[in-house]
Amino acid sequence: MIIERSRSVEGDSLKYECIYLNEFEDPRALRKGVARYVQFYNQERTHQSLNEAKPDQFYAHPIVKIAS
Template sequence: MGKGFMYLFLIIDWYSGKVIDYELSSTLEKGFVLRCLKRAFSHCKPDIMNSDQDSHFTNKDYLELLEKEGIKVSMDSKGRATDNSQTERFFRSLKYECILLQEFENPRALRHGIARYVQFYNQERPHQSLGEASPVQFYADNDKKIAS
């Protein structure tokens, strides 16, 4: 994609591994994180929101939004990526199964590629930790068991 960076914020359901929502930005301004959260909260709200201690997650607007929505804040220890292993695992999969395999010419192409990958990851990609089910299938199968 030439020079420059893009930043990806995402929300993953730790139960099923499903990517609930994500936002891609060319800057590190906090607005892209807040937009993603508001979009996600319009259709589901977690009891707890876990994150690292990056400035996006320690700023007043982020913390106030979670408090307003009644969501508990959980932050990983500094320098402990393993505390947020589900998210780190997704980023590894995205990198090796999508980003490094394709030549994205511009941010628009990257957005499209990530959108396709997230759909694949959620709906088709088998996950060893889910008994080889996709996140959507795992959730649907276990929802049926709970309802029975």
């Protein structure tokens, strides 16, 4: 199975942190594993580009525009 770069999971994280580290027995197990990883990636894993916040937390807060 080839997994190209995904915009929903930044860079190669999905491949290197999920796909390559696990041996999935069938497509169904692969789908479940990827779904668990995406949930982890968005809800538990901190991201340097988001100032060490988790995506779900970061995007849940409204953006406040500062008047100049």
